[in-house]
Amino acid sequence: MISRREWLAGASGLLAARFAEPLLSRPAKAEGAEASLPALATAVPDFSPRHITARMVSLRPYRPEGFRVELETIADRSIVHNIGHGGAGITLSWGTARMAVDRLLALRQPGPVAVLGCGAVGLATAWLLHEAGRAVTIYASEVHPRVTSSVAGASFFPSLVVAGVSRTPEFEERLAAAVRTSHRRFLGLLGRGMGVVRRSHVVLAAERPGGGWVSRLLPELFPPPLEIRDPSLPFAAPWVGIEERLFIETQRYLPALMGAVRKAGMAIQRRTFRDATELGRLRERLIVNCTGMGSVGLFGHADLIPVQGQLTRLQTDSRLNYTLSAPGLYLHPRRDGLLLGGTQDVGVLKPRFDPAAEERILAGMQQLYRPAG
């Protein structure tokens, strides 16, 4: 094992996330986690650039005040906004969809509903409206794989959802409710060919992590990692922990959900709205806005701040049976390859892949492991 000083001076120190939820901020105690955790693979992966198979980049729709689920009336249309999910739109999708649908149903207005947007948030919203017995059409300029939701890894964890100053008890309560609702839905999708999986998640750190606000808010869902001291493991970090997490493999989940939506009789129509006045041409008077960053151009929601994130995909290494995070770095093995990420670039208006960040990530990942052999 390397020392704490060496660790901090190395790549993971350079790559420490710039703001928001630190990946390592969990309290120290962990109970009852051991029984269900399988033995971790001891193989050392090869992060050479020659194994790169794909690069992806997109903008997270971050709203410092947290997600927004609110009714607005424009002319004769009732519009419920369901936006501002930041780095956790997959995690929150079913929860804020529930809130948006409840808000819409509370209007007690009959008739079909238009859902704008076909990312994870729009699809979950459409599904819940269908469950409530409404006729639904999804309108979207893009669908999987050309939406931000397709780029997400995606770990079930509420990261980058609200600025510290806006974390009021009221917002925390809504966030916790949304996460719990989503969690129940995703648990129900486990093992059903939807790309929802439960994995061992390795946490690497310079020292035992302190308590984070997410763990305090939702201790039953995000208990602290259990420290492990096993010399056969390949990690080079001074502190190694393990926990269980849900992962949503969006390359499987989104097509499966779109298939289910179509099979249930809902249409997905490709259509771009340039501004809110164009909504007047829709036959539906009830609308749910799930356009993510698109909401800036469409409704003038300038409080949405784009936070760019990028992923590098390497050839699959079937030996790896865990996901992993360290400060500013994460690794998600999926069927289609190893996803590497960890960037958060605030205020980038047009997504652009950063090769220098990729280089740092590849080097940083390699340094998380002891040299092979």
Ligand SMILES: Cc1cc2nc3c(=O)[nH]c(=O)nc-3n(C[C@H](O)[C@H](O)[C@H](O)COP(=O)(O)OP(=O)(O)OC[C@H]3O[C@@H](n4cnc5c(N)ncnc54)[C@H](O)[C@@H]3O)c2cc1C
């Ligand atoms: C690198 C990266 C990693 C991430 N990791 C995670 C993670 O681990 N866990 C997690 O929970 N989240 C993660 N996220 C965040 C997550 O991807 C977003 O929060 C989520 O995708 C937002 O979903 P959405 O449905 O609101 O938006 P989108 O997926 O962007 O969908 C928006 C939809 O609206 C449509 N639209 C937009 N404007 C218009 C218009 N004018 N007219 C018609 N249609 C329009 C689009 O075409 C699209 O269909 C990550 C994001 C990135 C970039």
